[in-house]
Amino acid sequence: NPNYEFAGERYTLKDLRDVPREHLRLTRALGQGAFGEVYEGLYKMRPGDAVEMPVAVKTLPELSTLQAENDFMLEALIMGKFNHPNIVHLIGVCFDKHPRYIVLELLSGGDLKTFLRESRPRNDRPSALNMKDLLMCCVDVAKGCKYLEENRFIHRDIAARNCLLTAKTPGRIVKIADFGMAREVYMSDYYRKGGKAMLPIKWMPPEAFLDGIFTTKTDVWSYGVLLWEVMSLGYMPYTGCANRNVMSLVVSGGRLEPPPNCPSLVYAIMTSCWHPEPPQRPDFATILEKLAGCLQDPETLATPLKPMIGLTESG
Numbered sequence: 001n002p003n004y005e006f007a008g009e010r011y012t013l014k015d016l017r018d019v020p021r022e023h024l025r026l027t028r029a030l031g032q033g034a035f036g037e038v039y040e041g042l043y044k045m046r047p048g049d050a051v052e053m054p055v056a057v058k059t060l061p062e063l064s065t066l067q068a069e070n071d072f073m074l075e076a077l078i079m080g081k082f083n084h085p086n087i088v089h090l091i092g093v094c095f096d097k098h099p100r101y102i103v104l105e106l107l108s109g110g111d112l113k114t115f116l117r118e119s120r121p122r123n124d125r126p127s128a129l130n131m132k133d134l135l136m137c138c139v140d141v142a143k144g145c146k147y148l149e150e151n152r153f154i155h156r157d158i159a160a161r162n163c164l165l166t167a168k169t170p171g172r173i174v175k176i177a178d179f180g181m182a183r184e185v186y187m188s189d190y191y192r193k194g195g196k197a198m199l200p201i202k203w204m205p206p207e208a209f210l211d212g213i214f215t216t217k218t219d220v221w222s223y224g225v226l227l228w229e230v231m232s233l234g235y236m237p238y239t240g241c242a243n244r245n246v247m248s249l250v251v252s253g254g255r256l257e258p259p260p261n262c263p264s265l266v267y268a269i270m271t272s273c274w275h276p277e278p279p280q281r282p283d284f285a286t287i288l289e290k291l292a293g294c295l296q297d298p299e300t301l302a303t304p305l306k307p308m309i310g311l312t313e314s315g
């Protein structure tokens with residue numbers, strides 16, 4: 001069993017529950033296969049059971065590089081470490097042979113970015129969402145981020161595309177669901193800087209894309225951009241602006257404008273997450289307090305949702 005060093009701790013595969021392949025059956029590709037190799041499946045927890053548990057199954061293509069194998073395994077090890085209602089739960093792995101499977105909690109509502117875009121008000125249907133719905137989504141993600149912060153885990157890719165919903169209907173819960181594998185979905189969100197890994201520049205603070213410095217305050221900055229994504233109902237940040245222009249804009253103090261009708265209390269949280277000095281950015285406990293304040297402010301809650309008009313945006 002290879003050991004893995006991560007965040008100062010040692011992991012081995014034996015710590016993960018082994019799911020017998022014969023107790024698992026894949027039923028359909030999820031999200032029109034948009035998420036690469038992720039399937040819905042049914043898992044017979046105990047052989048004699050009549051009931052089968054719906055699950056999501058991530059598969060590793062048979063022809064994968066050793067690096068991909070390791071990334072896949074590391075993702076399972078990382079997720080196996082977490083136990084929080086706002087982080088997608090790992091059920092187990094099938095690593096005995098190819099194709100390798102990671103078996104995860106099924107979230108049937110799809111990703112947060114798609115959900116927001118689908119929820120934009122249309123003339124035939126005013127938005128199904130209100131400000132409270134949006135703020136509750138933000139609270140869920142902040143709770144997941146606070147848990148990661150407490151566990152000294154730096155996510156590095158907090159964004160609406162990497163969050164999933166249990167359902168689209170009220171009572172929905174948002175969970176952080178991607179630890180490095182979902183990025184092929186929104187490739188345009190990533191930028192190849194100097195031939196190195198693809199970087200989500202529009203979600204990164206200056207110290208990260210300039211000096212490769214990642215701390216929990218990196219995730220705070222990204223969370224501020226996620227707030228903007230939610231309040232804009234799923235727009236691409238810095239609409240129409242190329243990544244390298246975003247870098248120079250942000251370095252010289254430029255920031256995202258408030259989305260239309262964004263309550264000032266919420267915009268104030270975003271801008272606090274985008275402080276140039278990492279230590280000056282709030283921690284997630286503070287962010288949650290500020291969000292609680294927004295949820296108790298009648299004027300904020302009464303703000304109607306209005307999508308951005310004018311600029312068409314990509315992605």
Ligand SMILES: CN1CCN(c2ccc(C(=O)Nc3n[nH]c4c3C=[N+](C(=O)[C@H](O)c3ccccc3)C4)cc2)CC1
Nearest residue numbers: 030031035056105106107108109110111162177178182
């Ligand atoms: C009409 N709509 C069409 C779209 N539809 C969907 C679309 C996608 C999903 C889906 O992927 N659900 C997942 N549940 N658990 C995991 C999932 C993905 N995981 C992963 O680990 C993926 O890598 C991942 C991670 C973060 C974000 C996306 C994908 C773990 C569910 C419903 C609902 C009905």
